[in-house]
Amino acid sequence: MLEESFSEVYKKFKIRYYQNVFAQAPDRELSLTTIEAFCAEIIGALDNPTINEFASFINVSAPNATYRVNSLIQKGYIEKVQSETDKREYHLRVTDKYYKYYNISKSYVDTVLERVKTTCSKEDVEAFDRVLSKMNEELMPEVDFKHS
Numbered sequence: 001m002l003e004e005s006f007s008e009v010y011k012k013f014k015i016r017y018y019q020n021v022f023a024q025a026p027d028r029e030l031s032l033t034t035i036e037a038f039c040a041e042i043i044g045a046l047d048n049p050t051i052n053e054f055a056s057f058i059n060v061s062a063p064n065a066t067y068r069v070n071s072l073i074q075k076g077y078i079e080k081v082q083s084e085t086d087k088r089e090y091h092l093r094v095t096d097k098y099y100k101y102y103n104i105s106k107s108y109v110d111t112v113l114e115r116v117k118t119t120c121s122k123e124d125v126e127a128f129d130r131v132l133s134k135m136n137e138e139l140m141p142e143v144d145f146k147h148s
Contacts, residue, residue, distance in 0.1 A: 016108050032077065032101070039068045040077045040098050048081070048091040077101065 032040065043054055055065035069092060072078045077098040083089040117125055
């Protein structure tokens, strides 16, 4: 039952995200391909990775990652920022344009969380928060994207 419930919730978040992406696609100048959208989302989640950190995380060669990054830079979704400590190194940072794009999924998460808070007891919300925190901190080590 737990597996089915979790799978259904995850599926609904994905489907809602895709619904919103497609609904807004005609209004977007320079819409992203599916792979570009995934790459931009990963770069945003990795919080300013280098190209090598990004390449390593998605398990592709540095030239392949560079090609994908350059496309996202051209479209204005990410930018390269020179490291303050090592001037030879550049970090990838998502732009405001990306945040406008990403807001498609964030606004739905906010809506669902607000519904949880208004329909569930305080104790249930706190228990839900503890379970999510435990999942994030302990149960998903294969997607630990904290980099040095």
